[in-house]
Amino acid sequence: MDFTIPPDVESLRQKVRAFVEEVCIPAENYYDYDIGRLPDGPAQDLRRQAKSRGLWTPHLPTSEGGLGLDLVGTAIIFSELGRSFIAPYVCNCDAPDEGNMHLLHLAASPEQKKRFYEPLCKGEIRSAFAMTEPAPGAGADPQSLRTNAEKKGDVYVLNGHKWYCTGANGANFLIVMAKVGDSFRRTTMFLVPTNSPGYTMVREIGVMGSHGPGGHCELKFENVEVPESMLLGRVGEGFRLSQERLGPARLTHCMRWLGMARRSMEIAREYALKREVFGSKLADHEGIQWMFAESALEIEQGFMLTLKAAHTLRAGEDARHIISMAKWSVSETLCRVLDRAIQITGSLGYSRDLKLELVYRDARAARIADGPTEVHKMVIARGLMTGKESF
Ligand SMILES: Cc1cc2nc3c(=O)[nH]c(=O)nc-3n(C[C@H](O)[C@H](O)[C@H](O)COP(=O)(O)OP(=O)(O)OC[C@H]3O[C@@H](n4cnc5c(N)ncnc54)[C@H](O)[C@@H]3O)c2cc1C
Missing domain, CATH: 2.40.110.10 (Butyryl-CoA Dehydrogenase, subunit A, domain 2)
Structure with a gap:
């Protein structure tokens, strides 16, 4: 595997980072706790901005209005977008539409593409x-x-x-x-x-x-x-197609979750570097430093697994084993890292003044949806027991 980020993906990553920092993170304040989502007005305005910055449907081929990224490039870009919990929807690459676009791109007839795929890609329908x-x-x-x-x-x-x-x-x-x-x-x-x-x-x-x-x-x-x-x-093709959908969709979940795990640690770092307790900065206490070190290690492990899974899928090889590893690892990492971020930021982290509590509640579903952790462990073990996969 080559870990170098190609120059075009790197420059896109910087564009995405700027959009997330300048537009999406400030707009998270529009989130309406009563309806559990962004109100439609701000959401549509943000989507117009994503289009005007050329960041719409980044996962699609350029011929279909996307940015022509392969799965490895998508991993880099989606993990940047994942830093804001609203950015994937704003760029029309959130679940379930993103996975459904992938499926329709693969399997829809010309008539079905015209009726469903094209308006879905344009963000006209859900x-x-x-x-x-x-x-x-x-x-x-x-x-x-x-x-x-x-x-x-x-x-x-x-x-x-x-x-x-x-x-x-x-x-x-x-x-x-x-x-x-x-x-x-x-x-x-x-x-x-x-x-x-x-x-x-x-x-x-x-x-x-x-x-x-x-x-x-x-x-x-x-x-x-x-x-x-x-x-x-x-x-009779339902399960084959669902694997075609779920494989990449599980990975794109991992990519978004990694972005969120990274941002939560950045929020915690900012707090730990300012807050003084017992005569020194929170960041100077070893108990806190270990939480940062453990989170950094787990995020990096998840990122490597996700890149390897993307690399395996891109090569057209059977990726079930490594996708299950990535999905299990990243979903559990997300929950642990968010828990640590809330611990480090104390009562502020528990409050709605930060968005950690919201993402913490959302994150719990990651270990259940798209295959619970136990099912992914079962898939990995089956591959090992039949000798199809090795240690
Ligand atoms: C937020 C969210 C969004 C979702 N979105 C969609 C969607 O868009 N479309 C859709 O079709 N579904 C969706 N789902 C459903 C999701 O895919 C299912 O929840 C998941 O497949 C598990 O099924 P279940 O909830 O019926 O759990 P059950 O099948 O009842 O399993 C319950 C628990 O049993 C355990 N378990 C299961 N198998 C094993 C095993 N082999 N060994 C040991 N323990 C095991 C696991 O801990 C599991 O959580 C969503 C779920 C959530 C929470």
Whole structure:
């Protein structure tokens, strides 16, 4: 692996850093705790600024309005954007739209691209990804999938119950995972416009962290008719495509989380260098210095794992093992580092005067969503036990 940042990525990184420092971090003060997100007015204004600075959809090819970064370049840029919890949305590269763009880019037909992908890339519409179901349906174990699609004439009739679908309230369309004819091997992705008869957005589920645009929603599908032309990929390709989506999407999560972990330590450092306790600066106390050292080590380890995973994916190799390592490591690091940052900043860190408490609550989901830590450990161990992976 070559760790040198190419000059074009480095100059873009500096542009992104300036945008995050000058525009996004000050705008975090618009965050509305009652609705759990940025109000629409400031959010749209910030998005216009991202476009005018040439920082819109950085992950897309240049032919599609992006910056033409490969996954390693994306890792560098997304970890800069991640320093502000609003910047990924402002640049139209936050979950779930970013992962859904990737999937549509890979698998959508020309008609589907025109109808869904193009307006999504322009930020004219939003989307959601619907996989998780209440028990006994799919959660950590996707093989428990219950949502079913029955072929009737030239339509598929969808029935099912989903939840925790990020962004679904107000989304224009959903990508829904369902079994065709109750056969798990025929799991398929369907593009479902949210104005389809029989579809209901039941509620935005109240959660511990922020909601983002569109919340985390419970959904019902009751005899929703989906035309054949709205299959994403072919019947039976659902799990292969979901891996195509989730692999890079897990990594882009890691990249954003690393940015947030770095910023939280910067906030803590600023405090520790000013605050005096027991006759010396907080930063001079060994107990505090160790927290900084441990955080720096863990962030660097996570960054290296993320870069290696991006490098493996870019080379077209099977990256499941290293992606699971990166996702497990970075999600746990994020939670530990934020906890330390709050400890170092004391009551100020616990208050809403800083944004650490908000990000701390959001961060807890990182160890559950997109595969809980235990599932990633299981994936790693399976690879090792079958001899496919080595120590
Ligand atoms: C903020 C947030 C956003 C989300 N966004 C989306 C979205 O947009 N679309 C979507 O489809 N889903 C989404 N999810 C759902 C998420 O992907 C699931 O929560 C996750 O897959 C786990 O499923 P579950 O919650 O049903 O947990 P369960 O399957 O009930 O598992 C519960 C716990 O069991 C443990 N466990 C599971 N397997 C093992 C094992 N093999 N060994 C040991 N322990 C194990 C884990 O600790 C796990 O947390 C989101 C979740 C959150 C919290």
